[in-house]
Amino acid sequence: MKFVQLIDYKTERSDDMNRLMDRWVEQTKGKRTATHNIIGKDRSETNHYVEIVEFPSHEEAMKNSNLPETDRTFQEMVALCDGMPSFTDLDVVRDEQLNKDLCNRFFDEIAVAGNLDAIDEVFAADYRDHDILKEEESTVGADVIRSDLTGWRDGFDFRFTIDKQVAEGDEVVTLWTWTGTHKGEFMGVAPTGKKCTMTGTTVFSCHDGKIQEGWWHMDVMSLMRQLGAMR
Structure with missing residues (x-):
């Protein structure tokens, strides 16, 4: 205890x-x-x-x-x-880690369960997103999450496993493993039915009860190799 x-x-x-x-x-x-x-x-x-x-x-x-x-x-x-x-x-008889709970709503409720209506509850309207898959240094707006998730959910049935999560100050760092079955076109690759995995890290910065900024790092090259799109 x-x-x-x-x-x-x-x-x-x-x-x-x-x-x-x-x-x-x-x-x-x-x-x-x-x-x-x-x-x-x-x-x-x-x-x-x-x-x-x-x-x-x-x-x-x-x-x-x-x-x-x-x-x-x-x-x-x-x-x-x-x-x-x-x-x-x-x-200590109760330990609420509210920023972790907020971030886990994204992984569990929004990304996996598909409750995209909760995006506006979890993400700030001026949320800033940094994603290695995109050419832009950053994109702004909660609709960024809605658009990205729609693409991923159209392409895969997937789940996240949280391997490690650390919260310090306003920031929550999550090391995760993603597992998905390729059911629809994704990044120009026709559905293969293959089950794929990749690892990644997400850093969310939280303020006033919402996620204000996010940084994404993931092993996309490994995913594309598993889909047969590259060697």
């Missing part, structure tokens, strides 16, 4: 605190068990900060706490604070 620690503190020496945290990160390379760290500043009380530190489990957090570098950093942190920091230990 994931574990999160909240550290609540006040300080007038934020620059010194940042330097202290940078030093701790450098000193604990290869040893620390923390996987994610966020520091937020109170908008209404400018000397008030909350640090959120994520660990794979409470046990891993204890390993991190027992590092001598962590203990030294804590003592120096206290010296920089206005009063003693407070600590709240939390077991």
Whole structure:
């Protein structure tokens, strides 16, 4: 079970605190068990900060706490604070990764299941698309997705398998395997009935609850070889 620690503190020496945290990160390379760290500043009380530190489990957090570098950093942190920091230990009982869920609506609901009406719910009207299959550096508009998917769905019955997915900030990176049966003309190739596979990576940038930009990299040469269109 994931574990999160909240550290609540006040300080007038934020620059010194940042330097202290940078030093701790450098000193604990290869040893620390923390996987994610966020520091937020109170908008209404400018000397008030909350640090959120994520660990794979409470046990891993204890390993991190027992590092001598962590203990030294804590003592120096206290010296920089206005009063003693407070600590709240939390077991994570629900972890919603909303940007991942948004992007997976494209793969599952729109691309595979064919609910093209959901495109306007998932993609911004001024969505910008970057696709290695196209001569243009980028194309704009949610209709780009509708047009591309219509071509792929006319040419293949297909599905996506998500091999790996990583979300950081506003971006979601998906490594996928595509499997399709060639049922209709595609890129000038008459239907062959062949079952084909290819791998690819999609990077989606999300903002305001919609996908704003996308980058596509896929092994199209392998697909065309499987269709017999090239050697």
